Amino acid sequence: MTIPANEFAHYHAHLYFDETSQEFAAELRYTICHDLGLPVGPFNTRLVGPHLCWSFETAFTQDEFPQFVPWMEQHRKGLSVMIHAVTGDHYSDHTQRISWLGHPQPLNLSVFRPNDAVD
Template identity: 50%
Template sequence: MRFPQNIYQRYHAHVYFDEQSLDKGEFLYSQLQSLPEYQLGRFHQKLVGPHTKWSFQIAFTRDQFDQLIPWLERHRQGLSILVHGNTGDFYQDHTEHAYWLGDEQKLNLKMS
C-alpha cells in the first residue's frame, strides 16, 4: 500500500463509513467542520458516485496536503479514506492517482 504523496495541485479525500461506524464518521465530520480551511462535501448516508460505502468528501490543495493527510491518519479511528489527485480525469484520479489511509475499499468505476 502506498502512502499519499503530494504531487498534484488539487485533491479529494473520501471518508468511508457504514451503519456500524456511523458515529465515527459523524465525529470526524464534526471535527473537520471546525477546520474551515478545508472544503467539506455533504455527509452521505447513501451510495454516491463510484463509492460503495457511505462517505463524505474533503477538497483541498497541494498547500494543505502536508497538514491534512497526517491529521486524517491520526484521527480516522479505523475508517478507510481514499485520497486522490483531482486532475479532471475521473478514471485515473480514482485508480492511478489514488492512495489509501486504512483498508482499500472497492470502487464502482464502470463508466456509463
C-alpha cells in the same frame, strides 16, 4: 504510515463509514469543516458515484496536504480513507492517482469512462 506522494494541486479525501461508525464519521466531518476549515461534501448514507460504501469527502490543496494527510491518519480511528488527485480526469484520478489510509475499498469504476475529463 507511508505518506502518499504530494504531486498535484488539488485533492479529495473520501472517508468511508457504515451504521456502526456513522456517529464518529459525523463528528470527524464536523471537525474537518469547523476546526480545520476544509470544505466538506454531503454526508452520504446511500451509495454515491463510484463509492460502494457510505461516505463523505473533503477537498484540500497541495499546500494543505503535508498537514492534513498525517492528521487524517492519526484521527481516522479505523475508517478507510481514499485520497485522490483532482485533475479533471475522474477515471485516472480514481485508478492511477489514488492512495489509501486504512483498508482499500472497491470502487464502481463503470461510472467513469477512461480519459473522460469532466467539469
